[in-house]
Amino acid sequence: MRTQLLYLLLLSATYLAEAQPTSPDVVVDFIRANPTRSALYVIRNDTVQIQLRPDQTMPLASAVKTIIAIEFARQAAAGKINPAERIPLTDLDLYYLPNTDGGAHPGWKQWLSQRNLIENETVALLDVAKGMIQFSSNANTEYLLDKLGTDTVNASLKMLHLPNHDPLYPIVSALFLYSVPPANSAKTVDETRRLSAKAYRAKCQAIHNRLKQDKDGLFKQSFIFPDMALQKVWSDRLPGSTVRDYASVMQKINSRTYFPPAVQTILDSIMEWPFAVNPANKGVYTHLGMKGGSTAFVLTNAFYAETLKGNRISAAVFFNNLTPDEFQLLSKEFNNVTIRCIGKAQSAAMATALAK
Known part of the structure; x- marks a missing residue:
């Protein structure tokens, strides 16, 4: 049974150039x-x-992260954000939940370190966006959604002519809705399934705001890893x-x-x-x-x-x-x-x- 939640599409060093023998x-x-x-x-x-x-x-x-990448590029080109701005790693780590991203966030930081892209424990904002796409760092995603503005990112769905797209919201923060003792699992499954989409997103945003202020990490330390029934509801309610x-x-x-x-x-x-x-x-x-x-x-x-x-x-x-x-x-x-x-x-x- 898999325990990690946001499983990555794992990419090998030989990714894509040639197809491997397979049963078509x-x-x-x-x-x-x-x-x-x-x-x-x-x-x-x-x-x-x-x-x-x-x-x-x-x-x-994580395919939804493409929408955030597009808005990042639009704001960077317009001068609303500076791709060269140095971002403290501690600001990104506020949104990192260990064992919930298939090792994406630590893998991204290791990759940066090997290439000497970390300076005084800061990284370029552009590298944060690259880490969101290549490594699928959920912490970077949540940070960028806040940096760009959730409402602004969602407004871009209309510009892109995506009539069937659900609004984006902080999906790492959403995990805390399912952070309950095993005895409360069935009740939480029922309660979260009955939440309206608007109420659900509002709760996720409120948790995001708590994580943003969680400098001592005490709130994050309270996280209880959801069981598979809870993970299924979380997965079903993703954008x-x-x-x-x-x-x-x-x-x-x-x-x-x-x-x-x-x-x-x-x-x-x-x-x-x-x-x-x-x-x-x-x-x-x-x-x-x-x-x-x-x-x-x-x-x-x-x-x-x-x-x-x-x-x-x-x-x-x-x-x-x-x-x-x-x-x-x-x-x-x-x-x-x-x-x-x-x-x-x-x-x-x-x-x-x-x-x-």
Whole structure:
């Protein structure tokens, strides 16, 4: 049984450049057999190639962080924030809950340290945004949501034309709603499920404000790790959207024309981390960016690519209500799914197989 909550889409050092040997029917079979638990949308050169359950709302997990990255780039380009501003690590650590992010936040800080990017226990604001996307640091996410303004980030959903997107809220803080003794688990499940979306977000924001002031760490020390029933409610209530919406977000980034050049440049520096993880990608792609995420029950990925031949692909694939075995199976195949969506012949074959 997995104990960590915000499971990362784990990326190896060889991520994406080439597909590994696989059974091509594993994911296709799952999608065909589980229409309420899977969705896929692929756009090739502005033409929709695959759309399965395009408007089925599902929890986004960490894929939602793309929205924050876009608002970060917009505010940085407008001079509202300074990407070079030095941020104390202690300010970020206020929102870090040990063992709830798959080691993302400590891994990001170790990566910074190895590259001498930490100065007097501070990091550049741009590196905070990069850590949110590449490492999926939830602490960085909560900090940036506060820095940029939750209301401002949510207002950008309209600018991006995302009609099916739920408002964002502090998802680390949300965990405290489920921080109860085991004896109170069933009652808490019932109470939190009955909260309206507005009331739920308000409670999460109030907890965020407490964490922001928790300089001595006493409030955070009171955290009780939720059991799986509580984790399921937390996962179900994460901000949701559709594969159509997220493929459209990727298409906007990939077009190089939707955002002003200054915004695009900053956004590229945040989203196109796969080139740093695997330099071999430069031999295949001109542009390549993505953000995936997961919980114990959810697996998502949204990505874009432009090949050296000039083909542009934007896609999103979501899974929800997974069992542990299904999660393991699908997560192992995610790199290959991405490759197959990008490859013209492979994606066409997948579309044909899914249509049967």
